Amino acid sequence: VAECIGILQRNASFSDVRIITISKIALGSAHRSTRAWSFGLPLSVSEIVDGDRLQGLESHSTLVPTVYPKSLTTLTDTAWQPLACLVQQLQFLSDFLYAGLGWFPPCLLEALLQYQPRCQLHVFNFRLRSLHLPETDPDDLALATAPCLHSIWVWYQDGLDDDDQPDYHSEAVESMVKGLAPNLKEVHLFQVPSNHDENGNPLPCPPWKGFTNV
16 A cells, blocks of 8 residues: 555656555456456456556556465454555545455545545445344444445345354345435345255244344
8 A cells, every 4th residue: 555655646646546446356367257247347456557567566466466365354444544544645536346355444434434425335245244243333334324335245145154143134235225325326135055954944043133223
């Protein structure tokens, strides 16, 4: 991020940035495995930048490593602060695509809401971590109700998930499209195989209590 900021500063190009894409897909595999997904947005740095090299960088691999460390999916919110600072400086940012790096960082959402009110947020692999808990986590609620949230891709299971926790994402999305998420325009739901009993029925779970503290 610091390197990107340096390039933008040297070229006075902060106002030229329209889209930020955060993806765990390496460039080497992006064109083979993700082009079939219809995001409606660029899926990799190579689709955003015209040419084979970024000015000031040796190659695309400087920005998008070939192999992502496992820890990348569990970065703390503090680790995302440099990117949040960059978001604050992009006055004409129109779209932010977050594709599959774990939970959406609260500091990024705060930066978008405070500094980029016209930017549209697109979250691939949308997840809320507290749906099975008695109280909705404030960060989950902030994301689910964010005015900037424009499109989401959700994989869900009926009944219990692979961690034996109730998966209420389909119910949560239903609440969101009924008005909880005021500007949500696109929802892509994908049902994945659930845990079943000996008769092939999904393992039951209690009815969802809904979002709390709304």
